Amino acid sequence: MAILANARILTMDPTLTEIEQGWVQVEGDRIIALGAGDPPAGDVQDMGGDLLMPGMVNPHCHMPMTLFRGLGEDVDDRLFRYILPLERALVTAEVVEVGARLAALELIRGGVTTVADMYYFEDRIGAVLDASGLRGVVGQTLANFAAPDHATPDEGFARLDALADTYKNHPRITASAAPHAPYSTGLPTMTRVAEWAAAHGLPVQMHLAETEPELKWAQDTHGCSTVEVADRAGLLTSALIAAHMMYPTEADMDLFAACGAHVAYNPRSNGKAGRGIAPITALRARGVKVGIATDGPMSGNTLDVFSQLAPATMFQKIAGRSRGMLPCVDVIRMATIEGAATLGLADKTGSVEVGKQADLIRISLADPRLHPIYDIYSMLTYATLPSDVRATMVAGKWLMQDRHVTTLDTAKALADALQIAHRFKAKIVEIDLHS
Structure with missing residues (x-):
């Protein structure tokens, strides 16, 4: 069980609930509670005022x-x-x-x-x-x-x-x-x-x-x-x-x-x-x-x-x-x-609601590019970059923390891809020579 606290929360629930400072409680793969203010006792993880929203x-x-x-x-x-x-x-x-x-x-x-x-x-x-x-x-x-x-x-x-x-x-x-x-x-x-x-x-x-x-x-x-x-x-x-x-x-x-x-x-x-x-x-x-x-x-x-x-x-x-x-x-x-x-998955994901899968992203609000925030939706639409995503969670498991992906070998993935790209380049040269 983890409690993600001290976060600005954008729920995307039916009433578009926003919580200026609150917490989300995750147990297993699901969200079991959320609220404003101080979190309940437990394994509290400080989000440092960052934005928590659906992935x-x-x-x-x-x-x-x-x-x-x-x-x-x-x-x-x-x-x-x-x-x-x-x-x-x-x-x-x-x-x-x-x-x-x-x-x-x-x-x-x-x-x-x-x-x-x-x-x-x-x-x-x-x-x-x-x-x-x-x-x-x-x-x-x-x-x-x-x-x-x-x-x-x-x-x-x-x-x-x-x-x-x-x-x-x-x-x-x-x-x-x-x-x-x-x-x-x-x-x-x-x-x-x-x-x-x-x-x-x-x-x-x-x-x-x-x-x-x-x-x-x-x-x-x-x-x-x-x-x-x-x-x-x-x-x-x-x-x-x-x-x-x-x-x-x-x-x-x-x-x-x-x-x-x-x-x-x-x-x-x-x-x-x-x-x-x-x-x-x-x-x-x-x-x-x-x-x-x-x-x-x-x-x-x-x-x-x-x-x-x-x-x-x-x-x-x-x-x-x-x-x-x-x-x-x-x-x-x-x-x-x-x-x-x-995708037929709105009952499982897409919003921060009790009972749904804990598919969440943590977005840093530290960059001056994002401020002032008059409208959180405008900020996300026009100013936010993928590099602002600090952490990614799916089904209650962090796949990335502090920009480090924990479930895949980044160096190997890139090296393997570049090796394939060399084969592609050779084929492109062949195509150009015969066209």
């Missing part, structure tokens, strides 16, 4: 793609020129594990306590999350092309079944199906995914309405929007976490709200790709739950949610031509409790 929830990520970070940044066709050839030639289970371990370090250091990942060899990613202590949703990618870990849909579903079996009763890790996107998966496989998810009671992650070519594919192939294709497959349910949602129609957004599907908003990734601004304000006005995500580090470069917060609201202000669009308090909701809701 950040990242509802869309490709963790192993840390190894692709910064590659071909200004090349318009980098996906087909570099990324796909590199994946086909070099992405193995070992590479996935090395990239995921580097990502886990970055997530912990950036105050992320829950992450939803979709990539290949997700059993290895689950193992990294397990060892690191993070909470996560691991999504086995399914596609109609030969992927690094499966050549056919049947092989992909076999991997998905094994993933579900492995994490069936895990306290922190949930398996999920992850059809890549409508155009790269196809209606028959998407329908099979919907049936599988319903039978197993597990979530589905998918890129949806992300690109203009995707919209054209849906219209040319099915005579409807890409969201309607997903609906025909039976995927528009409360189990769906749809990444991006850049180009939904008004009817698509109404359909999303009616079905209870969720959205992962990737502001930095979308902005870097030059795709425009997702209609997040319109989606949330309809009651759609939206979390703020990083996307993969190839696309958004960073895996901490703090780096997404200012762009998340700025883009909505630009689109709405108003300073009042997507207020800071809503941004922090989306980064915590609303993000947890997109």
